[in-house]
Amino acid sequence: MKTSFALRTTALSAAALIALAGCAGTPAANSNPAPAGATVTMKDPWVKAIDEGMSAGFGTIRNTGGQDITITSVTSPASSDLELHETVANESGAMVMREKTGGFTIPAHGELHLEPGGSHIMLMDLAEPLKPGSTVNMSLEFSDGTSSETIAPVKDFAGANENYDGSEHEGMDHGEMDKDDSESESAHDH
Amino acid sequence: MPHVDAPAKQGPSRRGILFGGAAAGLGAIVALGIDSLSSAAAPAGGSEPLHGQAVIPFYGSHQAGITTEPQAHASYVALNLRDGLDHESLQRLLRLLSDDAARLTQGQAALADTEPELGTVPARLTVTFGFGPKLMELAGSSAGESQPLPEFKIDELEERWNDGDLLLHIASDDPLSVAHAQRMMLKDARRFASVKWVQSGFRRSRGSEASGTTMRNLFGQVDGTVNPVPGSEDFNSVVWNADGSTTMVIRRIRMNVDTWDELDRSGREFSVGRTLGNGAPTTGSKEHDEPDFEATNALGFTVIAAHAHIRRARSENTNERIFRRGYNYDEPPTGSEISNSGLIFVSYQKSVAEQYTPMQQRLSDLDALNQWTTPIGSAVFLIPQGCAEGGFIGETLFAA
Numbered sequence: 001m002k003t004s005f006a007l008r009t010t011a012l013s014a015a016a017l018i019a020l021a022g023c024a025g026t027p028a029a030n031s032n033p034a035p036a037g038a039t040v041t042m043k044d045p046w047v048k049a050i051d052e053g054m055s056a057g058f059g060t061i062r063n064t065g066g067q068d069i070t071i072t073s074v075t076s077p078a079s080s081d082l083e084l085h086e087t088v089a090n091e092s093g094a095m096v097m098r099e100k101t102g103g104f105t106i107p108a109h110g111e112l113h114l115e116p117g118g119s120h121i122m123l124m125d126l127a128e129p130l131k132p133g134s135t136v137n138m139s140l141e142f143s144d145g146t147s148s149e150t151i152a153p154v155k156d157f158a159g160a161n162e163n164y165d166g167s168e169h170e171g172m173d174h175g176e177m178d179k180d181d182s183e184s185e186s187a188h189d190h
Numbered sequence: 191m192p193h194v195d196a197p198a199k200q201g202p203s204r205r206g207i208l209f210g211g212a213a214a215g216l217g218a219i220v221a222l223g224i225d226s227l228s229s230a231a232a233p234a235g236g237s238e239p240l241h242g243q244a245v246i247p248f249y250g251s252h253q254a255g256i257t258t259e260p261q262a263h264a265s266y267v268a269l270n271l272r273d274g275l276d277h278e279s280l281q282r283l284l285r286l287l288s289d290d291a292a293r294l295t296q297g298q299a300a301l302a303d304t305e306p307e308l309g310t311v312p313a314r315l316t317v318t319f320g321f322g323p324k325l326m327e328l329a330g331s332s333a334g335e336s337q338p339l340p341e342f343k344i345d346e347l348e349e350r351w352n353d354g355d356l357l358l359h360i361a362s363d364d365p366l367s368v369a370h371a372q373r374m375m376l377k378d379a380r381r382f383a384s385v386k387w388v389q390s391g392f393r394r395s396r397g398s399e400a401s402g403t404t405m406r407n408l409f410g411q412v413d414g415t416v417n418p419v420p421g422s423e424d425f426n427s428v429v430w431n432a433d434g435s436t437t438m439v440i441r442r443i444r445m446n447v448d449t450w451d452e453l454d455r456s457g458r459e460f461s462v463g464r465t466l467g468n469g470a471p472t473t474g475s476k477e478h479d480e481p482d483f484e485a486t487n488a489l490g491f492t493v494i495a496a497h498a499h500i501r502r503a504r505s506e507n508t509n510e511r512i513f514r515r516g517y518n519y520d521e522p523p524t525g526s527e528i529s530n531s532g533l534i535f536v537s538y539q540k541s542v543a544e545q546y547t548p549m550q551q552r553l554s555d556l557d558a559l560n561q562w563t564t565p566i567g568s569a570v571f572l573i574p575q576g577c578a579e580g581g582f583i584g585e586t587l588f589a590a
Contacts, residue, residue, distance in 0.1 A: 044301055046301045046302050048302075049381075058302075131279070131282060132282060132286060132378065132381055132382075133279075133281070133282025133283060133285050133286045133378075134282055153285075153286070153289065153301060155286065155301055155302040155378065156302075156377060156378060156380065156381055157302045158304075158377075159304065
């Protein structure tokens, strides 16, 4: 259902995508499958609010087409550095996040749930604070060179503080909710 | 490997309209089809009717929760906007809360809902937004009709129950659904606002009585007999402004059930002018009989006393009428009390100043019931018009 945030997914032609995103992907030439950008929708996307640093995007990616599709990357004006992450157990059994090499593959007529504690889209080096109630545009880029755009509302979220496998990422927990993390700079005494 | 699930549960795949009691004609109750979640929840072979999947539309020209046949449970949450909020951040807040309400009222989890399973039993959940003067001004509108009421001599207002910048009126036939919606929305509001007060109210449970039955308050009185009927032309003329908005007065009325206990049955009926049995005027036999204010008894006194509540509430001016939709409250007693009970009086009307205030002034000046009731909280909110899909409650204020 459509809600108060405009949620839409747009299929772009491979040519348009290359022009817009500078992507060098080559459309698949064999058997003329429907372009991934035309068969993939992102339902209920959202991004965790944060003042600076990094955040994560979630939602359910649906592949309504008859071919498996692979998301190779995500681009967004909100971040110059986005990664696809999965959560796996490390040697000691702890759940850690790491980049998903090769991207996310979504089977024909299947879904991929991106959720806190699981797979997600990582947004690093944020261009500006992600304020709750604002929106983030993201473009899912597919291995066939097409893409699909989505608009994700930004929401406060206390969780999604996963550990990372590797030292290059700090924890995401910059946004611990407390009274001082209000919209206002000044004190409030209601 | 990506985790792949079967297609997610959809919203209502088939929708049937249920009509019952006074709700007939409103077309407001929508229930899921038999193939919905409710079928899985029903006991095997059981015939117990389940109400959890009944849904009230969120989008529309008016906000839901006003003409809706009152749900069994209600929570009124008044928020104070934090200092420093501006026009832009206020819109973000209202978008977030409208989105939460749009989803939860339809039995869908909110975005980023940490307890999504709690969002799947709406049981006629509605969320109605009210705006106080500060919010109106921040949106760039005049405070207008959201200004506080004048003082009345009967008032013993406590600041902790007064006013507020943003009201969330959350109601459902299921108290767990109310609690979850409240928690979810307050999580989204936390950065923008703090909680000023919460008033929880109740009526009889759904299914205990035919829907449309006038509620009883904790004095045992039938409370709300004279009320415009939602959907009628009369209702529309009393409640709705041309732009789809209305105003809401919410007053916390403490009821002194201990001194009320000292009053015998005839005294109780005399104070109001209605019988306790079925709420009929003491000059009639049925609840909706028109009171005969001229009728006299053997001694020549009017049957309905000069200071009886129903006489004082009525005005010659038919414009001075309101739509009541209140709830009972019954909180834990403190000290030596055994009861902390009362009424969350809620009325809707186009104009507070023209419709509500003159009536309240008359009741403040003289009303037998004042002996046992005390207003301890008071707030007024503008209830903006509803919104369409893709919009948010209050959007027209910002467009102006």
